[in-house]
Amino acid sequence: MKKILVVEDEPSILDNVLYALQTEGFEPLSAGTGQEAREILQNTDVSLVVLDIGLPDVSGFDLLREIRSKSTVSVIILTARSTEIDKVVGLELGADDYMVKPFSPRELTARIRAVMRRPSSLKEGTSCNNAEAACPFELDESRCLIRYHGVGLDLARYEYRLLGVLIRNPGRVFSREQLIQRISEDPDMSLDRSIDTHIKTIRQKLKSLRCDEDPIITHRGIGYSLKE
Ligand code: CA
Numbered sequence: 001m002k003k004i005l006v007v008e009d010e011p012s013i014l015d016n017v018l019y020a021l022q023t024e025g026f027e028p029l030s031a032g033t034g035q036e037a038r039e040i041l042q043n044t045d046v047s048l049v050v051l052d053i054g055l056p057d058v059s060g061f062d063l064l065r066e067i068r069s070k071s072t073v074s075v076i077i078l079t080a081r082s083t084e085i086d087k088v089v090g091l092e093l094g095a096d097d098y099m100v101k102p103f104s105p106r107e108l109t110a111r112i113r114a115v116m117r118r119p120s121s122l123k124e125g126t127s128c129n130n131a132e133a134a135c136p137f138e139l140d141e142s143r144c145l146i147r148y149h150g151v152g153l154d155l156a157r158y159e160y161r162l163l164g165v166l167i168r169n170p171g172r173v174f175s176r177e178q179l180i181q182r183i184s185e186d187p188d189m190s191l192d193r194s195i196d197t198h199i200k201t202i203r204q205k206l207k208s209l210r211c212d213e214d215p216i217i218t219h220r221g222i223g224y225s226l227k228e
Contacts, residue, residue, distance in 0.1 A: 005029045006029070079098060169225075
């Protein structure tokens with residue numbers, strides 16, 4: 001039975017969701033705080049996390065960032081506000097889907113099933129999404145190593161994370177801010193321009209291996225993307 005962790009501090013919502021999950025044949029686990037959620041995630045193999053953004057001890061966004069830094073588990077966020085910004089931030093931080101309160105538990109379980117059917121682009125061992133095109137990159141997350149045409153790249157920590165984000169999302173354009181959000185432990189501290197410096201270094205490292213290729217990372221006005 002698939003274990004689903006529900007992180008939610010409002011008992012009435014929690015009860016409804018737990019009941020719906022049980023009825024649908026899942027094994028629900030519950031946490032009322034971020035700390036409880038951390039403990040469960042550390043000790044239990046969970047298939048999916050339903051995560052409320054408004055928790056008493058930690059922001060759901062911070063918890064999501066924490067989960068994403070260690071795990072590829074699917075996450076659906078719950079937000080009380082229907083503002084675009086919550087949705088966008090949540091998805092950019094790596095949530096698979098979101099639900100705005102109030103929602104019907106039945107709709108939530110339908111979304112959970114949909115997310116579980118979806119092959120996640122973040123799962124370990126994946127490189128480029130585009131299976132048809134030969135991808136020159138190979139992302140070995142267990143060893144924090146990226147190979148380019150079979151050769152391991154000597155990358156600094158942020159270079160590795162940055163290139164990793166681009167490899168997982170070929171063709172997608174990221175703004176500097178989005179990249180900072182994804183690679184930095186303290187996004188407020190980083191400066192936009194440091195991204196440019198990292199990209200420049202990555203380009204040089206790639207070029208030193210293969211001078212015959214066009215630069216793989218493209219700059220499209222507002223952001224960077226990896227050429228498909
Ligand atoms: Ca709440």
